[in-house]
Amino acid sequence: MRLVVLGGGESGVGTAILGKKKGYDVFVSDFGKIKENYKEVLSINDIPWEDEKHTESLILNADVVMKSPGIPEKTPIVKRLLELNIPVISEIEFAAPFTTAKTIGITGSNGKTTTTLLIYHLLQQGGLNVGLAGNIGKSFAWQVAENNHDVYVLELSSFQLDGVLNYKPDIAIITNLSPDHLDRYNYDYNLYIASKFRITKNQSEDNYLILDNEDVEIKKWLQNNKIKAQIIPFSLLDETEKGVFLKENNINSKINNEEFTMPINELALEGKHNLKNAMAATAVAQLMKIRKQTIRESLSNFQGAEHRLxxxxxxxxxxxxxxxxxxxxxxxxxxxxxxxxxxxxxxxxxxxxxxxxxxxxxxxxxxxxxxxxxxxxxxxxxxxxxxxxxxxxxxxxxxxxxxxxxxxxxxxxxxxxxxxxxxxxxxxxxxxxxxxxxxxxxx
Structure with missing residues (x-):
């Protein structure tokens, strides 16, 4: 099986390493320059690569192509691959079958990094053997090749979800929707929204989808589309039978007959949007059976993301x-x-x-x-x-x-x-x- 990796950055090199380990014939091609440290890693692992060009004869003979999220589908080489019906997938799609770990996938226009880091912090404090990947930290494929985590917390951009065919997270989160990256979606907001909802398209009845119950676009989409996963809503306005809501300045969470409450003035993060991020993270922690005391401590001592307020x-x-x-x-x-x-x-x-x-x-x-x-x-x-x-x-x-x-x-x-x-x-x-x-x- 020939695996061609387009893009020699973090996700590309990670995918190449995993592919090599799993017996693929691997080739990495980057139209820009590959950074020296990545070139070194590829050479040490005997993985052939090229940069500042795409040689068609070395690419169009692929059985499968992993495209880095930064490369638009409009790129000539990607168009040629699609014309030839060669599957072009994302790193997440490539790596997922090679791990039995549970995955928690987080997407949305905003708040996904903070929510991802918060969930990672909660699960780590809860004693789980957990990895952090996706749009953040070390590449998911690289970690699947080298580490043996039981759970992965993955920040997933719409570009990563565009390359998903079969991947399904055990727990998916959509933090919110607002227009973003429209230059990559022909300035059509609906295409971008559809991209985000790919996070749940392969989920089954035993999976969970956590989402913002007040988000106009999310609600609209749910009215017109069927979802198999169990939905867990979070809301600042409405009390729900199941899910996470605000009541008398407390976060209240009711999941699987377990109740959890915490005063919002004890949260480390400030602002309404962070309250929602904390609600989404609380839902995950409860689903993952983290002790209530640990959830409270973790939400109150979380440091926040760099470059975010x-x-x-x-x-x-x-x-x-x-x-x-x-x-x-x-x-x-x-x-x-x-x-x-x-x-x-x-x-x-x-x-x-x-x-x-x-x-x-x-x-x-x-x-x-x-x-x-x-x-x-x-x-x-x-x-x-x-x-x-x-x-x-x-x-x-x-x-x-x-x-x-x-x-x-x-x-x-x-x-x-x-x-x-x-x-x-x-x-x-x-x-x-x-x-x-x-x-x-x-x-």
Whole structure:
């Protein structure tokens, strides 16, 4: 069996290692440059590779192709493979059959990293032998090849789910839905939503689907589509017979005849969106039979995700917050909504078809100045130039932070919440967040 891996990054190299271990004839091809450390790993494992090109004669003879999530289906080589009916799958789809571990899959437009890390923390504290993978940490395939975990917590993007044919998580979570990555879905929101719901399409009656009971798009989809899994809803508004809800400032969870309660003021994470993330994680912990005391302790001592509303420093009584992971409008909505003081907002990057109008009332209410940080800021200027007093364009993080410092007064907040992808000026959102933190430390 010939396995061709497109993309020599974390998921690609992980898949190549697992494929080699399982006896496949493996070849890795990357149209960009493969990083030196990955080249080394491939060479040590005697896996042939190429970069800065795709040689058709070495690719089109594949029995199966694993496509890294960052490669769009519109790419010529992917189109050719699909024309030849060669299966093009994701890393998750490839690796899942090679493990007997339980998997918990988390998707959604926002909150998935925090929810994933929170679930991982809960299960780890509960003494389970658990791995963390998917869109985060070490590749799932790589861990399946080298580790022997009993449970995997997987953060799954829509791109990873696009390449799923048979994979089914034991427990699936959809945190919420809002327009994102529409540039990859022909600007059709319904295609993106369908992508997210692939997480449950192979689930059976003995699996669980945990979801936000207040999310308009989720509710709409459930009305028109059949689901086999047992649904466990979470909600801030409605008390449900089964599931997780809010009652008198307590999280209440009723699952499999077990009840769990915890005061929300004991939660480590702040904000309404994090309350929902905590509810989803509580449901998983209960399904996985974690002791109630452990769930309470874990929810109150969780550290949170880096680059997600991360308090960086306070300088001259101005709080600097790194929310670089906010790569879409909905994530930035949560960030602005949780601001308690006048805010200087650093925003911009690669626009993914964003509609900034949703932020208008929050910007009017909370934002005193905007610093644009991107190659093309035209759309931001069109939307907000009459709404805030000051709007300034910058092309580097250090410049953006210096200007924000000048705009901010005592008691204000400087918030990096870009609302956009980072690829115009940075390697990725982590690089953007690290540069922000560095720039703040240099003030």
């Amino acid at each position: 991360e308090k960086t420093l306070k300088i001259q009584n101005v709080q600097y917050i790194n929310d670089s992971k906010a790569t879409n409008v909905n994530a930035t909505f949560f960030a602005l909504d949780s601001m308690q003081t006048p805010t200087v907002w650093i925003v911009g990057g690669v626009d993914k078809g964003n509609d900034y109008d949703e932020l208008m009332s929050l910007v009017r209410q909370k934002v005193k100045g905007i610093v644009c940080l991107g190659v093309d800021n035209q759309k931001l200027f069109q939307t907000f130039s009459g709404v805030v007093d000051t709007m300034i364009e910058t092309t580097s993080m250090s410049e953006a932070v210096k200007i924000a410092q000048k705009m901010a007064e005592k008691g204000d907040t400087v918030l990096l919440s870009p609302c956009c992808a980072s690829f115009d000026l940075f390697e990725n959102y982590e690089d953007r967040g690290k540069q922000f933190k560095q720039a703040v430390h240099n003030l």
